[in-house]
Amino acid sequence: MITSDQQNPFEELSERQRNILLFIEKFSDQKGFPPTIREIGEACNIASTSVVNYNLNKLVEAGWLERTREKSRGIRLLRRRTGVPLIEQPVRAYEPANVALVPLVGRIVASEPVLLPGNDFGQYYDPDIDVIEVPRTMLRSLDPGEVFALKVQGESMIDALIDDGDIVILRKQQTCQDGDLVAVWLPDDSTTTLKEFHDEGTRIRLQPRNPNMKPIYVHPNNCQIQGKVLGVVRML
Template sequence: MGSKQAVRQEKILKFIKSFTETSGFPPTVREIGKGVGISSTSLVSYYLSALEEQGLITRERSVSRGICLVETERETSSQDTISVPYYGYIVASAPLPVEALAGDETVELSRALFDRDTADLFALRVKGNSMIDALINDGDLVILRQQPRVENGEMAAVWVDDSPGATTLKKVYYEGKQVRLQPANPTMLPIYVKANQVQIQGKVVMVIRNLEE
C-alpha cells in the first residue's frame, strides 16, 4: 500500500518533471535530493534505479543529468491544453453575441482544470466593475459552459430582458414563475424577475483573474 517508498518515488517523478519543464534540462542526483528532501545521493540513485526498473524513467549510465522521463500515453496523446473560444467582453449594456464571433480568438487553458467536457465552453472578459458583487472584477476572465438552464444556486450569465437591459453574472434560483437573481456577495440584496424575462446564456464554471499583466 501507499508505502513511504511509493510516495517518494512519486515525489521524485513530479520533481523531475517540474524541474525539466522550468529549466530545460533534467536535474542532477543532488538536485533531486535537495528537491525532495533526501540528503544522500546514493539514496536518490537507489530510487532512480527503482523508477528505471518500473520503466518510468530512462537513465544513461555515468552521464550527468542522464535522466529521461518516459512519457505516459495520457501526457503524450491527449493534448493537455484546450482552446476555449473567446467571445470578447461582457458588458452591462448589451446581450452576448453568443454565436457571432465564434472561433475568432481563443483562450488556452489546461484541461486538468476541468472535470467534465470542455467542448461547450466559452470565455468572456469582464468589463467594468459592475459585477464586483459576484466577486468578479474588471478584467477578469470568465469561463462559461453554454447551456440554457442551470441548477438552483449556480452562477450564470443571465440576460434580463427587462428594465436594466443588461447581462450580468448572478446566482440563479427558480422560484415558481419568477427567478431570483442572487448576488454572490451575501451583503447585497437579490433581484426578482419574471421567468420569461431571463435568458440563461451559460453557466459560470471558472473565473480567472490575472493580476500581473
C-alpha cells in the same frame, strides 16, 4: 461505439499509434510544424496514407490529437512528454497536457446580450477572435466546443466577486439548476449579469456571490440564461 475517453494512457495505444505520436512530437520539435500524413507514413513504415489517416483519427478519439479538416499538417498534439526540464519528475513519459483553447467571444458590457458564435460546427474560430488557454481540469471533461469565455468589462459584476478585466469561463446552455452560477441576459434591463440562479416559482431570485449584497428578483420571462460559469481567471 465508445465515446472518446480523454484518459486513455499511452501504453494502451497500439504500437503503431505510439510510433505515430512519438514521430509527430519529434518532427514538430525539429521543424517547427507538424508532419503531413505521408511524412508520418514514411517514418513509421506505413504503406498507405489512408492507414495513417485512420490511426490519426483513432488518436483524436483517444484525446491525444486535434485535427483540422482539409488543412495540410492540420495536426495538433494535445499531450506530450513532460517538456519542462525544471522538474525532475520521474519519467511518466507523457503527462496530460491540460490546456484547452477556448474562444474569447466577447465582453460583458452590461448593455447587450452576449453574441455566441453561430457555431457548433465551428471548430474554426474566426482568426479575429482571441482564444484563451484554460487548464483542462477547469472544463471537467467537457468538449472545448461547448465552452466559451467572456471578458468582463466594468465593475458591474463585483457583487459576484468578479472584477473588471476578469475572464469568465462558461459552458453554453439555456437552462440550469438551482444554485448554479450563470450568466443571464435580462431583456428589461438590457443587462447581462452573473448570479446564482434560484427558481422560486413565480419569480427568479438572482443571488450575488457576495454575502454583503442583496439578491435581485426577476420575472421568468425577463431572464435568459446564456451559460453556466465553470470558472474565473484573473490575470494581473
